[in-house]
Amino acid sequence: MQFNDYDVSANVSLLFTEVHYLDRFQAAADAGFRTVESWWPFTEPHPGNDRVDEVAARIADAGVQLIGLNFYAGDMPGGERGVTCRPERADELDRSTEALLRLARATGVQKFNLLYGQPDTGEEQAQRAHAVGAYRRAAEAVAEIDGTILVEPLARGLNGSYPLHDDHDVAALIDEVGSPRLAQLFDSFHLGMNGVDVAEVARQRAGATGHVQLADSPGRGEPGSGDLDFTAIAAALREGGYRGTVAAEYKPTRATTDTLDWLTPSAGR
Template sequence: MRWNDYEVSANVSLLFSELPYEQRFQAAADAGFTVVESWWPFAEAHPGVDQLDELSATIAAAGVRLTGLNFFAGNMAAGERGVACRPERAHELDAGTEALVHLARATGCRGFNLLYGQPDEGAELESWRATAVAAYRRAAEAVAELGGAVLVEPLARGLNGTYPLHSHHDVFDLIGEVDSPHLTLLLDTFHLGRNDVDVVQAIHEAQGRIGHVQLADIPDRGEPGSGTLDWRAIGSALGESGYAGSVAAEYKPTQETARTLSWLTPTAPRN
């Protein structure tokens, strides 16, 4: 699948959610996607090698490539948004990183989203920041040997607790502190748009520093065209910025997923 000349990956943590998780890879392939991405799909930071290998085999059997994967981020369903800033969760993140690297070696995945986490309400933030910076450095070192990149994502204010990264500027400040060439911005149109960030302007300001792009509309995170973002302008800005990576369909379908794909162009059949 393509959009504005960009290859589009299906985020199977949100798309095809009418199916059990393990069936979504084949559903994505049947819909015309050749690449997929996913949030961390296990309840545990490290579910064991057998489960990791089973997931790798499921992806391979569907004939799709995994190009994006989140680090372990805690209990997302319960509202957690990462554990990088939390010192008492460092052992979990390290175990999750070991599992993530195992999956990356098996699948060829090279883009990894590490969510910052949520400091305690009202807490003094300096120590939390230091813990997060150290966690991002460890993560960068772990994926560097694979030729991978750690993606840093701002999230929508008011929907994600005390998560402190709300704009591309916040992300660039953190990347500067971590001081690693293996960190880069994950530009998500929904999260930026919900924070009243001009998405087109952000793309131009982030030129050359965007590692990945995720697409969803505002205000409700539906498929492109279901809300108020200017998709023609966003596509033009990405092209003008020189962004040459893929983009991800990471939205909450407003109806059965297959009925929400009209904004995409099927990839030409291979010879």
């Protein structure tokens, strides 16, 4: 698995769960990571400025760079996968955007994953229109920090009625939104679970890809724990011209530090 051409970032929402969330930035640094990313760090849309600033301080203390951050996505442990398409929850997204921008100004993070959400049966068209407007507003909000909004497909059958399942679904939504600040998020696990030729998508969509996340499929464990060919995926990303960060965003099958042997010392560690 040849990812030594890339900086490899640690997703601290899935890695280093052996320790408290706020301690994971230091754990990542101790394991050799220079960059980190995170899902929404809080259970609520806006936890208050003090808690936002605490996260920023712990990142700074660890000496790592935050390079990716999710918007608030609702009750993720309870099965929600975003609120973007839900008109009745627009205020939650607005409040989370305020907190997100505060954290971004403090850390310099510029890439933000905004999950679409789960539309109701019979309301898909109206909720799609709302989602398109919400993505446009998010893009406008991050323009002040030269930010990019990432759009992610998720595994079919594991995420309720979430409607984006592959690169074509994501590309269609991005075209509809019409903002140059939107880009595809390439996630090997979700694409693999949906029967996509992951390496071929990497090759074809590299130019439209704003960020890459790696986990094996099935199982969502570390690369090498499932069936995906990560040597082919790495080669395809290089051939397609992707030069951004690659994130380790998997559920370790054992202690996190025992699952890092797929990385070479030069791969961002």
